[in-house]
Amino acid sequence: MNKLERLMNLVAMLLEVRRPATLEQIRNSIPDYRKQRSMASFKRMFERDKSELREMGIPIRVEPVDAFGEETGYRIPKEEYYLPEVEFTLEEKAALLLVSRFASGGMIPLSREASSALLKLSPDLGRSGEEGPLRIPVRFAHPAESPEALSKLWEASVRRKTVRFAYRSLGSPEVRERSLDPYGIYFDRGAWYVVGFCHLRNEVRSFRLSRMDRVELVNPDSPDPDFRRPAEFRLRDYSRVLPWEFEEGTEYQAEVRLSPRIAWWVERDLGDVYPFRCLEDGGAVIKVRVRNEDAFFDWVLSLAEDAEVLSPPGLREKTVRRLEEMLEYLEGEGK
Amino acid sequence: MTDPAARLRRLLALVPYVLKHQGATFQELCEVFDVSREELIRDLNLIFMCGQPEYTPADLIEVVMEGDRVYIGMADYFARPMRFTPSELAGLYVACSALAALAGSPSDSALHSAMERIRRAMGLKDLSPEEVEKSLEMASPDSREGMLAMLMRACEERRLVEMEYYTYGRDELAWRRAGPVSLVFRLGHWYLNAWDEKSREMRVFRVDRIKDLRLSEERYVPPREREPLSAGTGGIPERGGILVRLRFSPRLAAWAEEQPVFTEKVRNGEGLVCALRTDNLSWLERELLGWGTEVEIIHPPELKERLRERVRRTLSLYEKKRRSRKR
Numbered sequence: 001m002n003k004l005e006r007l008m009n010l011v012a013m014l015l016e017v018r019r020p021a022t023l024e025q026i027r028n029s030i031p032d033y034r035k036q037r038s039m040a041s042f043k044r045m046f047e048r049d050k051s052e053l054r055e056m057g058i059p060i061r062v063e064p065v066d067a068f069g070e071e072t073g074y075r076i077p078k079e080e081y082y083l084p085e086v087e088f089t090l091e092e093k094a095a096l097l098l099v100s101r102f103a104s105g106g107m108i109p110l111s112r113e114a115s116s117a118l119l120k121l122s123p124d125l126g127r128s129g130e131e132g133p134l135r136i137p138v139r140f141a142h143p144a145e146s147p148e149a150l151s152k153l154w155e156a157s158v159r160r161k162t163v164r165f166a167y168r169s170l171g172s173p174e175v176r177e178r179s180l181d182p183y184g185i186y187f188d189r190g191a192w193y194v195v196g197f198c199h200l201r202n203e204v205r206s207f208r209l210s211r212m213d214r215v216e217l218v219n220p221d222s223p224d225p226d227f228r229r230p231a232e233f234r235l236r237d238y239s240r241v242l243p244w245e246f247e248e249g250t251e252y253q254a255e256v257r258l259s260p261r262i263a264w265w266v267e268r269d270l271g272d273v274y275p276f277r278c279l280e281d282g283g284a285v286i287k288v289r290v291r292n293e294d295a296f297f298d299w300v301l302s303l304a305e306d307a308e309v310l311s312p313p314g315l316r317e318k319t320v321r322r323l324e325e326m327l328e329y330l331e332g333e334g335k
Numbered sequence: 336m337t338d339p340a341a342r343l344r345r346l347l348a349l350v351p352y353v354l355k356h357q358g359a360t361f362q363e364l365c366e367v368f369d370v371s372r373e374e375l376i377r378d379l380n381l382i383f384m385c386g387q388p389e390y391t392p393a394d395l396i397e398v399v400m401e402g403d404r405v406y407i408g409m410a411d412y413f414a415r416p417m418r419f420t421p422s423e424l425a426g427l428y429v430a431c432s433a434l435a436a437l438a439g440s441p442s443d444s445a446l447h448s449a450m451e452r453i454r455r456a457m458g459l460k461d462l463s464p465e466e467v468e469k470s471l472e473m474a475s476p477d478s479r480e481g482m483l484a485m486l487m488r489a490c491e492e493r494r495l496v497e498m499e500y501y502t503y504g505r506d507e508l509a510w511r512r513a514g515p516v517s518l519v520f521r522l523g524h525w526y527l528n529a530w531d532e533k534s535r536e537m538r539v540f541r542v543d544r545i546k547d548l549r550l551s552e553e554r555y556v557p558p559r560e561r562e563p564l565s566a567g568t569g570g571i572p573e574r575g576g577i578l579v580r581l582r583f584s585p586r587l588a589a590w591a592e593e594q595p596v597f598t599e600k601v602r603n604g605e606g607l608v609c610a611l612r613t614d615n616l617s618w619l620e621r622e623l624l625g626w627g628t629e630v631e632i633i634h635p636p637e638l639k640e641r642l643r644e645r646v647r648r649t650l651s652l653y654e655k656k657r658r659s660r661k662r
Contacts, residue, residue: 001383002381003339004339004342004346004381005381005385006345007343008347008381008385009385009386009390010412010451010579011347012385012386012387012412012413012491013388013410014389014468015413016387017362029388030388031390043562051457052340055341056340056344056417057417057418057419057423058417059418067393067635071425077411078412079416079569080418080478081391081417082414082415082416082417082418083415083416083418083419083457084418084457085415085418085456086452086453086456087447088449088452089448091445092445092446092448092449092452092524093449094445095445095446095449095451096431096446098434098446099427099430099431099434099446102430102437103426103427103430104369104435105520107472108429108430108433109429110422110426110429110430111425111426111430112423112426113420113422113425114423114426114427114429114430115424116344116423117423117424117426117427118345118427119344119348119416119454120348120367120368120415120416120417120418121427122348122352122368123352123354123355123356123416124347124352124355125353126352126356126359126363126367127356135491135583137487137490137491137515137516137517137518138487138517138518138519138520139517139518139519140519140520140521141519141520141521145385148478152472153427154471157470158462158466158470159395162615178359183470184469184470184471184472185470185471185472186471186472186473187433187437187472187473187523188523189474190473190522190523190524191523202423202623208390210593229469233469234469235469235470235472236469236472239472239474240474244593248575256435261457261508262501264464264546265501265543265544265546266544269543282564285576294586297625297627298625298626298627299625300624301624301625301649302621302622302624302644303621303626304620304621304624304648304649305645305648306652307647307652308652310407316653319653320650320653323350323646323649323650323653325628325646326624326627326628326646326651327643327646328627328644330639330642330646
């Protein structure tokens with residue numbers, strides 16, 4: 001007899017018994033167990049099955065068989081096993097099917113757990129009648145970076161557990177061991193990052209998941225938190241830091257005029273971070289915080305003739321110089 | 336061979352599914368449980384062998400496959416699936432919150448109310464919504480509010496849309512009509528697969544580049560060819576016949592190495608030589624402007640000429656001031 005068949009029968013039996021089933025009863029009932037020659041080999045088999053089912057979250061209880069309490073038996077209380085029934089509207093079903101599609105892509109923490117929850121919920125998401133199941137015209141084709149590391153980092157931040165990992169910084173071939181008190185994780189433009197207090201630098205920093213290796217908890221065996229997350233910590237203060245706001249150096253404000261052709265697009269991208277002033281022609285003036293000028297030029301010059309640096313005057317001059325240098329460079333190359 | 340625990344989980348959900356939806360079709364069950372027809376039949380045959388002690392025909396679960404439909408009886412004890420484990424519940428909650436963030440606000444009254452129902456029915460003791468909010472963030476990839484929901488509706492109802500779209504490849508903003516087929520999320524952006532009326536072809540559009548969108552009353556018949564040929568590099572035209580070769584300086588080499596748009600990356604001393612294919616150079620001019628003197632154009636020479644023109648045009652924005660203090 002097939003093992004799955006045996007497990008199904010065991011669950012079915014323990015759900016239906018009126019009184020807890022004794023080992024003897026279980027052995028005499030289920031064909032696979034009956035076939036075992038000795039009580040000992042049956043017990044081994046049953047113990048293995050029981051622990052597998054418990055690992056899946058099936059509540060197998062051990063209880064006295066009768067009021068005398070001399071003999072114990074096993075049962076699965078229905079009220080603990082059954083998923084409460086939930087009635088969803090059609091829109092809610094569609095939304096949850098979308099979540100199911102999303103989770104199966106593996107791009108979020110605990111995606112495997114979410115998928116398994118949604119599988120259990122599937123009877124409540126189905127649509128009776130002739131229409132068949134709802135179809136969702138959406139796909140998530142994002143390659144999963146490393147679902148295990150992602151889940152581990154997120155859980156560590158929720159449980160306040162210090163982690164350690166090997167990290168390759170951008171632009172440096174060197175791999176360094178880091179330890180970090182993770183405060184939270186964020187996803188931006190296709191990549192996951194973890195933010196936390198870095199013990200190497202003694203400050204709060206972001207790390208990109210794709211550059212991490214061998215993520216592990218520093219104190220896996222202790223259930224207690226390893227650190228406290230500062231009450232004033234806000235993930236947003238880190239997740240929306242733009243490339244030209246990184247690095248040391250003094251911060252100043254720059255004004256950039258955007259043409260009507262792209263102002264809407266830049267506003268969609270940065271409107272939540274910087275003040276926008278709309279102009280009558282459909283363009284806009286945006287006030288940007290700058291610390292890293294190289295990164296600022298990468299961005300503003302890629303907008304080409306659709307962006308003009310207005311102020312401060314020093315930055316405007318540097319912009320002109322950059323463009324002139326580029327022209328010279330191109331002409332030099334051309335020879 | 337699938338993991339036995341995963342298969343058991345599926346069986347314990349499949350029985351209650353059919354009990355609740357008697358006469359479900361094979362196709363429906365294959366879609367819902369993400370299995371092939373053969374696997375499904377194997378599952379159903381296994382269920383058919385299970386039941387209550389004595390296991391006489393009267394004790395076994397009844398499985399009837401009639402034509403294309405499936406019925407299950409005599410299995411009241413499996414009327415409901417198994418409860419969530421705490422981490423499953425947390426995972427589901429995280430997935431819902433993350434999707435709500437990613438999709439902007441749109442579909443999301445339904446998503447929020449579904450989450451609320453789940454929370455009320457199952458309780459969520461170990462994890463507060465505030466904790467999820469504080470520890471996890473997904474930037475919504477800059478689409479106008481409600482746009483995704485509108486596009487999703489257009490896909491479902493097969494409605495033509497009119498959209499003002501910024502074509503990055505040609506650096507051009509124009510109105511066009513399209514028949515949305517599906518939405519895809521990849522590399523941090525939402526993409527729309529749609530039948531493009533003008534080219535009479537399936538095309539990929541990046542949702543954040545749709546400036547304005549109107550749902551028309553017209554319906555369209557989706558073409559046979561459902562998926563566009565390719566969208567691998569995310570909206571950048573990549574099927575083209577123009578081969579471009581660039582040399583990145585050491586400062587940008589590490590960054591360039593991580594960019595999926597380059598099909599070929601070869602170390603060159605401290606720098607990196609990258610190649611890509613495109614059918615249009617306009618978008619690349621913008622990128623090159625940003626990279627400045629950190630990149631050398633190896634090929635084609637035409638790109639160098641066009642870039643020079645672009646730099647001159649950008650410089651002319653500053654011209655007035657420049658002329659007044661010219662050397």
